[in-house]
Amino acid sequence: MALRETDPTEVGGYRIEDRLGSGGMGVVYLARSASGRRLALKIVHAQYADDDEFRTRFRREVAAARQVSGAFTAPVVDADADASRPWMATLYIPGEDLGTHVRRHGPLPLPRLRELAAGLAEAIRDIHRAGMVHRDLKPANVMLAEDGPRVIDFGISRATEFAASDVLTQTGRVMGTPPFMSPEQFSSPQDVGPAADVFSLGSVVAYAATGRGPFDSPSPYETAVRVVDGDAELDGVPSELLPFVQFCLEKHPKSRPSPDELLHLLRNGELPDPRPAPETAPATDTPTPRRPRRRKRLLLAAALGALLLTGAGALTVLAVNSEPAPIARDLPPGWQEWHKKSKDPGVEDDPIGPDGPFSRCAATGRSLVCAGDDVLATRFALADGSNTWARPIDDTPDDVVGGDQGTVIAARGGRVYVYGADNRTEGDSDHSRYTIQALDADTGKVIWKTITGDGPESTEPSSEQGFSTAVPEGVIAVHGPKGQQYALFDAENGKVRWKRPLPDPDTQMCLLRSAARNAYLVCRDWTEDAVSGTSIAQLDPATGRPRWTVTVDKDQDIVGQADGRLVALHTTGTRRTLTLINADSHIVTTVRLxxxxxxxATPTLLNGTLYVTFPSGSVRAVAPDTGRRLWDSNSTVESPGPPTASRTHLYLASPSGRLAALNLRTGTVEATLQGRDDGGTADSTGLGAPLTLVGDALYVPYGIRSVYTVDVHTLRT
Known part of the structure; x- marks a missing residue:
């Protein structure tokens, strides 16, 4: 939809790119953040902007809406209730809305109906858990995203209402869309609660199954009457989903299931508990005369007339009746929330300058040490983020631009192991001298420094590239002027304890990996520009020789170890199997996914579970021993880096620092934290950096050489 001359070009620092639509509340635009994230940005109409009560309620509702962060909703990213025209930005969900899709393509098939029903049940469960009610769940507010349905357009409309008890008597405003509203939204708006969303859910699923609403009528007034007193028209709803829809469409709110019960019904075919019946008068021998409906219909007419004037969705904040129990914290001494940017490492005449994120951080003692973007290492205090020192990866940069970005190989015992570089031109050729270094994490003092390679064909000993890895005895890395060896550099003094030749690089490409404190040499055999197989050898740290070697098909790499077995996956193409290698017996087992x-997709093995992350933000948990999917979710985090995990949650972050916490057992997104702009926008299209968890303190690299920390318990409050 083309922009108009009167449309803004920028709102709140977000660039307006397109007009997505307009409605009773305001205009919705496609906007883009400085980091490139696409957002749906809604600017309210001017008549609301002049209403002080609106602004008060808008501010309260936005604060509540930020708590909604489930995998099947569009989370709030930013908002400003004090702007000349208040606005709110949510994550943009590409795809068609359900109403448009059904009009164009017809009803959904049964598998997609089940996915829709489950996704919407999870969405309203997350909304209710955040203390809100959507009150305008309809096909237009359900986006069919690539990874499942998403509920949109919540967190703003409640601000246009007055007190619930005055909804009709003072203002006559009733929020919703008649074919998908609940009976109580017409008859007693002041009593509307979470059960209203369940009723709307049933209507939406019936629409998706048949192409029409269960209470459709040519007249909005007759539609309202049918919702309150009529029977639902459910012909065409598949028998497998008919009980689901019927339970949702119970007239009395207390007779409807909760979202959790609906999910149980989808999984097991029955509700976990008998449903309570609505209160009724005691039975008598004399038939009770039917009450006249004139008053109810007058009420409906007034409500519907007001509704046609407003035509917006609504959110209601629910009462909180009890305080949560205090939670014990496990935080570094003196910890406080902080966000810091690394000082300049002090390189003169740097031809590039800072433009990227850290590649990795690691904690030891009282220090968080990070490296990347040509930073050898820089130290932040775990407690308050004091950035006490920073060192460049190359002290004398010139016009020779190599691939040496820097990374933390390992950190332990108050030391951090990193690699350095010296790129220079000698005669007509470019030379690189690479070193492995052990630094004191607190002071940055070099404990030892050993050259790994010096010459035009030397190889940078980067663990990110698979050319170094840490073991208890020290660091194993490529060695020699042409990177033709691998060697162990002693943890205490950096001396070369042994060195072994690598295979011919024209026939084999080898990487160094570690898992469960053991080092492995992973070599891929090349045959006519194709990989014919991969050998995986466990190295003896005393000699560097293989203790044992197994061969697997095609190109594979080690992801980690679970239950005493190495887990390996193919590195190219669609992965249909994973390989398990018993670390003791060396027996190889292939498991079909x-x-x-x-x-x-990027695989990460944590605590015995394989987590597969996608650039879109989707996350999939897989059991390595069976290949079975445990859950599938959307973190709402774009381009997530490798996740980390506590005992209860999985954490992921984007390059801009947007953070999500997922329940390890279910995959439910239980909290999110928006990204940050204070670290600058990295000139990178890569993924977020790995996170570091120290007790309950989570450290998130973001932007340009920046880090922030948060207490993970506060994410779940």
Whole structure:
């Protein structure tokens, strides 16, 4: 939809790119943040902007809406209730809305109906858990995203209402869309609660199954009457989902299931508990005369007339009746929330300058040490983020631009192991001298420094690239002027304890990996520009020789170890299997994945579970021993880096620092934290950096050489 001359070009620092639509509340635009994130930004109409009560309620509702962060909703990213025209931005969900899709393509098939029903049940469960009611769940507010349905357009409309008890008597405003409203939204708006969303859910699923609403009528007034007193028209709803829809459409709110009960019904085919019946008069021998409906219909007419004037969705804040129990914290001594940017490491005449994020951080003692973007290492205090020192990866940069970005190889015992570089031109050729270094984490003092390679064909000993790895005895890295060896550099003094030759690089490409404190050499055999197989050898730390070697098909790499077995996956193409290697018996087992994993997905093994992350933000949990999917979710985090996990939650972050916490057992997104602009926008299209968890303190690299920390318990309050 083309922009108009009167449309703004920028709102709140977000660039307006397109007009998505307009409604009773305001205009919705497609906007883009400085980091490139696409947002749906709604600017309210001017008549609301002049209403002081509106602004008060808008501010309260936005604060509540920020708590809604489930995998099937569009989370609030930013808002400003004090702007000349208040606005709110949510994550933009590409795709068609359900109403448009059904009009164009017809009703959904049964598998997609089940996915829709489950996704919407999870969405309203998350909304209710955040203390709100959507009150305008309808096909136009359900986006059919690539990874499942998303509920949109919540967190703003409640601000246009007065007190619930005055909804009709003072203002006559009733919020909703008649074919998908609940009976109580017409008859007693002041009593509307979470059960109203369940009723709307049933109507939406019936619409998706048949192409029409269960109470459709040519007249909005007759539609309202049918919602309150009529029977639902459910012909065409598949028998498998008919009980689900019927339970949702119970007239009395107390007779409807909760979202959790609906999910149980989808999984098991029955509700977990008998439903309570609505209160009725005691039975008598004399038939009770039917009450006249004139008053109810007058009420409906007034409500519907007001509704046609407003035509907006609504949110209601629910009462909180009890205080949560205090939670014990496990935080570094003196910890407080902080966000810091690293000082300049002090390189003169740097031809590039800072433009990227850290590649990795690691904690030891009282220090968080980070490296990347040509930073050898920089130290932040775990407690308050004091950035006490920073060192460049190359003290004398010139026009020679290599791939040496820097990374933390390991950190332990108050030391951090990193690699340095010296790129220079000698005669007509470019030379690189690489070193492995051990630094004191608190002071940055070099404890030892050993050259790994010096020459035009030397290889940077980066663990990110698979050319170094840490073991208890020290660091194993490529060695020699052409990177033709691998060697162990002693943890205490950096001396080379042994070195071994690598295979011919024209026939084999080898990487160094570690898992469960053991080092492995992973070599891929090249045959006519294709990988014919991969050998995986466990190295003896005393000699560097292989203790044992197994061969697996095609190109594979180690992801980690679970239950005494190495887990390996193919590195290219669609992954349909994973390989398990018993670390003691060396027996190889191939496990078929219950669903293929694309090459673009990134695997991470944590606490015995394989987590597969996608650039879109989707996350899939897989059991390595069976290949079975445990859950599938959307973190709402774009381009997430490798996740980290506590005992209860999985944490992911984007390059801009947007953070999500997922329940380890269910995959439910239980909290999010918006990204940050104070670290600058990295000139990178890569993924977020790995996170570091120290007790309950989570450290998130973001932007340009920046880090922030948060107490993970506050994410779940």
């Amino acid at each position: 219950s669903e293929p994993q694309p090459e673009s």
